[in-house]
Amino acid sequence: MSWQLRALAMVLVAATTTAATSAAQTPAPRAPDGAADTAPDGAPESAPGSAPEEAPADLSEPPADAVQTDSGLTSRTVTPGTSEERPAPTDFVTVQYTAWSADGTVVDSTWRRGKPSMIALDQSLPGWGECVQMMTVGEIRRCWMPQELAYNGRAGRPTGTIVFDIELIETRPAPTVPPIDVAGPPADATRTVSGLVYKVLKVGAGTRRPSPRSQVTVHYTGWTTDGEMIDSSVARRTPQEFVVNDVIRGWTEGLQLMVEGERRRFWIPENLAYKGEFGAPRGMLVFDIDLIAIE
Secondary structure (H helix, E strand, C coil), X not given: CCEXXXXXXXXXXXXXXXXXXXXXXXXXXXXXXCCCCCCCCCCCCCCCCCCCCCCCCCCCCCCCCCEECCCCCEEEEEECCCCCCCCXXXXXXXXXXXXXXXXXXXXXXXHHHCCCEEEEHHHCCHHHHHHHHCCCCCCEXXXXXXHHHCCCCCCCCCCCCEEEEEEEEEEECCCCCCCCCCCCCCCCCEECCCCCEEEEEECCCCCCCCCCCCEEEEEEEEEECCCXXXXXXXXXCCCEEEEHHHCCHHHHHHHCCCCCCCEEEEEECHHHCCCCCCCCCCCCEEEEEEEEEEC
């Protein structure tokens, strides 16, 4: 069963009775493949780096300190990362990037589109995916991709070597891959008086916590305890906005524990979730929630 807990549906569940809806899963994000690969609504307006437009001086020839892999990809770090975290091959990454053809023409740029993009690494260009997996969060890396690792002669796409400057803003597991502790919380998880259980996955940089009446923007993925994904804003590449008090009880309680920028995993018992409502997921549910912003 594929059941999406969109923000509106969660409002209806919390307020009265849910009319659960079955929907086909939105296709996973496409690779960086031209300007049509638009960024998700609600993504940050800017990233720590600056927008590169002018072609780099070493566009036509990588410098001596660049490293070449067995595949033929050449790269070098432009700005070191701020974390030790590296993407896994199936991760979804949030990035800013600019790409140039050999003559210095900009062929693609998230900066020009105004927002970062969220991209599934296992669906990206071969050289692009390889390059990003070499990076740590916060890093900017320049990658020289020979044609066979870039657009590979596809009609309407740039030919020859393409040079990308990529800034890795964030990485997260693919929503279709359930966490290893999806069946039950680990010993180091925290349990509240209500029975809600949680674990902090990523410490937030903010200090504010939402109130019951706050409007928040979040990314999330939910699973049943047997590992079935029931919904994911990550898969849709679209963060959700709603009022904290208008969702299921486990979410309302859990969100008020969080600060902006934080990611937590919640194990929500049925009495704090959908209470056995017809058509809704039953039993304990597991959610990874990123609190992006508090309005």
